[in-house]
Amino acid sequence: MSFLEIEHLEKSFGSVRVVKDFNLPIEKGEFVSLLGPSGCGKTTVLRMVAGFETPSTGSIRIDGRDVVSLRPNQRNIGMVFQSYALFPNLTVAQNVAFGLKVKGVKVADRTARVAEMLRLIGLEGYDDRYPFQLSGGQQQRVALARALAVQPQVLLLDEPLSALDAKIRVSLREEIRDIQRRLAITTIFVTHDQEEALSISDRVVVMNGGVAEQVGQPFEIYNRPSTRFVAEFVGTLNLIEARVLDRDSGRIGIGSREASLGRPLTSDRLTLGIRPEALTLGRAADRDMVLEGRIDDVHFLGSVIRIQATVAGERVMLDTFNRPGTPPPAPGQAAEFSVHPEDLLVLEGERSP
């Protein structure tokens, strides 16, 4: 049995079902991200684990104990909010000590723990500052220290990086992941940013319309999306319509070219999803599926050349690495693109096989 067990969780606000039959077992020390567009129910799931919302049905068990009937202050959960939510009237040290004080921890132990926490987040010497004297990133680190000081069983992060600017977002997410690994604390991280979710999670839950569409490791989510929504929401995806010429052998037609997928198909039309990095300009040795098209635009970004092109009437994007010997192609020129059939994501209707 897993450390944190969410089973058949449902939540309705009035007649609107925002979370539908949500199941998720989380192992101790695991870092799981809930990823999805706004309104997909990811924050509601997190708030139900925290105890701020009561599930309509379903159970949440932490370490074997059902917590649904417990109030938020009885659950031993640490939470970090998008808006930091530091107590403005307390100093950094007092903020971090708040939960310990509530618990009735002795002053000496409290002081030691606060010092340890501030060391952990790299804000030693900031004890007597007030929240308004800190930058956003510093405030969020204090909020993290405050949540961790009480040694919660589960850490909940509700879009903690969304209010920060891009550069700090990246460094802080690595810091969060590093601290999470060191303390081996079970963590649920809510975000709408797929790069964030993919880069720091053990597992990602992609949510849409209150349903967990796919649960898996980042590599799996990106490369083997189980639904059309996951394929399109996570990462950039080029979509090309294809005709099925022979279902049994998997022969398909794209524009004027024919190709074989080498596996049986079930419908007459399908959409091919191709990641930008799977598409190569020109022919390549191991990429035996060739498409024809025209180059529309070329962006030279330094290490990467991003090419926009039209293939079989669809706009596609591909990335190639810069090589000093090969100058980028000129816009307007006709070109061939090649792809390995195994790199194609086949989206048949709503669900892929």
Added chain:
Amino acid sequence: MKAPRVWSWIALTLGLLYFFLPLIGTIEFSLRKRRGEYSLDAYRWVFEDPKFRETFSYSVVMALFTIVVGVLIVVPTAYWVRLKFPRLRPLVEFVTLLPLVIPPIVIVFGYIRLYNTSSFLPLTGTASGTNLLLMMGYATLSLPYMYRAVDTGLRTIDVRTLTEAAQSLGANWPTIIGRVIMPNVLVAVMSGAFLTFAIVIGEFVMAALLNRPAFGPYLQLIGANRAYEPAALAVIAFSITWICMGLIQLATLLTRHSRPPRS
């Protein structure tokens, strides 16, 4: 100088005269007890009158109790409305405005009818019972000011998220209100408290009809029987109000964690 400017200066001067002339007149008059020269005789008389000290300290004590009761009623109510029933806010605001619409004399007659010695709760039968009644009356009178002040204070903080943060750290309701909400609306509570103080010090109708030895009825009594001393008393009462307002400013300035305005 352009013509519109002249008019604004004239308007300002008239306004200032309207405000300050009676004040200056009162102060000047209060100093004229001794014939032919200015003196503080009227003030000396007032401060030496044991009745002044009694009624004033009575009113001060009543004001302090009123503030405590008012804060205990208003802060949790305003907080709860903001947190759980935001849709009820217009209704609650309306209710808190009622004391401005219903004259105190109506309230006090209602009290006397409801709580007289032959009622189910004979509060007017004892002095302490009547004091309690008077204090509740004061709390009602100060409700519009107290509620508005506290509600404005609550608007400056993210009540919901701070509450949730405190809850996730294990805090219960009394802890949240006492350690998180209250300190952050303290400046607002203070301004509400000083307004309450000023109201209670000057209140006449309730104290007179409930027959309690408060400062308001004393002011009226002196005004009816003496010449120079009422002016001195008026100046004293006025100063108290102004000191209160000054203290509000000071409290705002001295709060260390008050954040600079965010752009």
